[in-house]
Amino acid sequence: MNEILRPFDIDFDLTTGLSRLKKASKRYLSNMADMFYDTEKAGDILKNEDPLIYEFYEMGIPETVGDIAFGTSIVYPGKIGNEYFMTKGHFHTVLETAEVYFCIKGKGYMLMETPEGQWDAQEFAPGKAVYVPKRWAHRSINVSPTEPLITFFAFRADAGHDYGTIETKGFRKLIVEKDGRPVVIDNPRWS
Numbered sequence: 779m780n781e782i783l784r785p786f787d788i789d790f791d792l793t794t795g796l797s798r799l800k801k802a803s804k805r806y807l808s809n810m811a812d813m814f815y816d817t818e819k820a821g822d823i824l825k826n827e828d829p830l831i832y833e834f835y836e837m838g839i840p841e842t843v844g845d846i847a848f849g850t851s852i853v854y855p856g857k858i859g860n861e862y863f864m865t866k867g868h869f870h871t872v873l874e875t876a877e878v879y880f881c882i883k884g885k886g887y888m889l890m891e892t893p894e895g896q897w898d899a900q901e902f903a904p905g906k907a908v909y910v911p912k913r914w915a916h917r918s919i920n921v922s923p924t925e926p927l928i929t930f931f932a933f934r935a936d937a938g939h940d941y942g943t944i945e946t947k948g949f950r951k952l953i954v955e956k957d958g959r960p961v962v963i964d965n966p967r968w969s
C-alpha cells in the first residue's frame with residue numbers, strides 16, 4: 779500500500795524530549811538485560827526494580843521509499859555496573875542507509891561500527907549533529923550522571939532495524955566509566 783500522509787506537525791519538549799501528542803516506546807532494563815556486559819549486575823538490579831533505560835518515538839511514518847522517519851530519543855542517566863545507560867543499537871536492515879541525530883540536551887556519545895570492524899564514537903552535546911553514515915551500526919550512550927540525553931533523529935523510513943547482530947555479538951567497543959570519566963574499552967564479551 780502506498781499510503782501518502784497529509785502534512786502534520788508535532789511537539790517535542792526541549793527539556794524532557796517528550797511529546798504531549800504521542801506516546802513514546804519505552805525500553806526497560808528487563809527488555810535488554812543481557813546487552814549490558816555485566817549481566818550479573820543487571821540480574822541483581824532486576825531483583826528489586828526495572829529501571830526505564832530509554833524512550834523513543836515511532837511516528838508511524840509509512841516505511842516506504844521517499845518517506846523520512848523521525849522522532850526524539852531520550853536515554854536516561856544511570857549505569858549498570860560501570861557501563862552507562864544506552865540504547866540497544868542496531869544496523870539498518872537496508873544497510874546502505876544513513877541517519878542523522880541532533881542533540882537537544884545532555885551529554886553522551888554515538889558509538890558506531892561497521893560489519894568490517896571499523897568503529898567510531900562521536901560526542902553528543904546540545905547543538906551538535908552526528909551523521910551516521912550508511913553501513914554503520916549505532917548506539918546512543920548517556921554519560922551524564924544527572925541529565926537525560928535527548929536527540930532528534932531522521933532516517934530513510936524504509937531502512938528497517940536489524941537488531942540480531944548486536945543482540946548476539948554486541949558492539950566491539952563499550953563506553954564505561956573509569957575514574958569518573960567515560961572511556962572506550964574492548965568489549966570483553968565480543969566474539
Ligand SMILES: O=P(O)(O)OC[C@H]1O[C@H](O)[C@H](O)[C@@H](O)[C@@H]1O
Pocket residue numbers: 834850851865866867868877916917931932933939
Ligand atoms: O532501536 P534502538 O537501537 O533500540 O534505539 C531506539 C531508537 O533510537 C533512535 O532514535 C533511532 O533512530 C530509532 O530508529 C530507534 O528505534
Ligand SMILES: [Fe+2]
Pocket residue numbers: 868869870877916933
Ligand atoms: Fe537507526
